[in-house]
Structure formats: structure tokens, C-alpha cells
Amino acid sequence: xxxxxxxxxxxxxxxxxxxVRDNTSSMLQDVRAGKQTEINEFNGWLVETAGxxxxxxxxxxxxILVDL
Numbered sequence: 001x002x003x004x005x006x007x008x009x010x011x012x013x014x015x016x017x018x019x020v021r022d023n024t025s026s027m028l029q030d031v032r033a034g035k036q037t038e039i040n041e042f043n044g045w046l047v048e049t050a051g052x053x054x055x056x057x058x059x060x061x062x063x064i065l066v067d068l
Contacts, residue, residue: 039065
């Protein structure tokens with residue numbers, strides 16, 4: 001399908017990027033306000049769940065983010 005071609009997807013990505021270029025992510029807003037971010041909600045869940053699933057999963061980067 002042409003609408004899912006690499007060039008079309010790239011065009012869509014750039015269009016969205018242009019439209020939201022002045023937005024501030026909620027995480028950056030939290031950091032600027034001195035609030036706790038959702039890092040632990042996302043990455044902490046991954047770290048915890050990976051422990052139940054498989055000892056061979058590489059969660060190093062997720063653990064580093066949680067430990068920040």
C-alpha cells in the first residue's frame with residue numbers, strides 16, 4: 001500500500017514533528033516544575049516485569065533510568 005510506503009511514513013513523521021515542534025512534553029514539564037516524572041511508572045514496570053519473565057532480558061538501560 002502506498003499510504004504505508006517508507007516515503008509516505010517519513011512524510012507523515014515530518015508533518016507531525018512540524019505541527020508539534022513548539023509543544024513541551026509532560027515529562028519535561030514535570031522536570032521543570034520539580035515534580036516526579038513517570039519514568040518509574042514506565043521503566044520501573046519493565047524492570048519489574050522482566051524479572052518475572054526471563055533472567056536473560058537485557059534491562060540495563062531501563063534500570064539506569066529508574067535509578068536516576
